[in-house]
Amino acid sequence: IIHAVHIATFIASASYFFPIMGGIFWKRATTQGALAGVFVGATLQIAMTIFDTIKDPVMGVPYLESIHPALMGHGVILSMALSGTAFILVSLTTKAPDNINLAPFFKEAAEELYVEEIKTIDENDVEYVDFLKQIRERKVGERAHIHLEVSTSAMINWSKFSEELNNKYPVWVAPSGGDSLYRLTNSDMLACVKITRGNTQTEIWFASEPPADMMESQRRELYIAFKEIQDILHDIGVIVDLEKNELQS
DSSP states (O other), X not given: OHHHHHHHHHHHHHHHHXXXXXXXXXXXXXXXXXXXXXXXXXXXXXXXXXXXHHHOOSSSSOHHHHHOGGGHHHHHHHHHHHHHHHHHHHHXXXXXXXXXXXXXXXXXXXXXHHHHHHTTOOTXXXXXXXXXXXXXXXXXXXXXXXXXXXXXXXXXXXXXXXXXXXXXXXXXXXXXXXXXXXXXXXXXXXXXXXEEXXXXXXXXXXXXXXXXXXXXXXXXXXXXXXXXXXHHHHHTTOOEEEOOOOOOO
C-alpha cells in the first residue's frame, strides 16, 4: 500500500508541479501550456513506473536508479523536468492571457487593465457627470463604501443575465453563487465592484469597498461596470434607469 501511495505521489508531482506553480507565479503561463505539462509529466511518469516495476529485481536497487541516481523514484525528477519544459515551451508559443484574466492575481496586470479601461471614459461627458451624481459614498476608517442602485424596466431572469454577462465580459464571475457577481479586476475582493439583486426583481445594487485613496479610480470602474450591465440588459430587451440618489461624502 505504501508503495502504491508513493507511485501516486510521483505521478501527481510529475504532472501538476510546474503547471500549478507556474500558473500562480508566472503571468505568461497559458492553459495550453498547463495541459501540455500535465500530459507529458503523467504519460512519462506512468510509462517509467511500469517499466521500472517490470525490470525491478526482487531484492536490490530499483532498475532505473541503478542506471543513474537522478532516476530514483521511478524517474520522477526526469518526468518533472520534461513536464516543466513542455509547460514553458507551449506557454511561450501560444497566445498570452489577457490582462482581464490576469488582473485578479497580478497587480501589474490590474494596473494595466485599469489604464486601458479609463481611456474609454470622458470625464466631461454629460452621461458620466450625471452618473456620478447618483453614487452614494462614505468613508469608514481606511475603506470607502461606494453604492449605486438601478432599476430596470422589467423583471430580470438572473440566471440568464449572469450567464450572458459572463459570456460577453469574462471579468464578471460568481464565486459564491449566482446571486452576487463580482467584477474581478484586482486581488482585493472588497475593492472589486459587486452587483446583487435589490429588494425587488427589478432592482440591481452595485457596491464596492476600495481603500479610501482609491475612491476616484473606483468611481470610474463603477461606471464601466454599469455600462457593461446596461449593455447586457439592452441585449435581452431590458432598459436600465438610475435611481435618484444624492452624492454623499
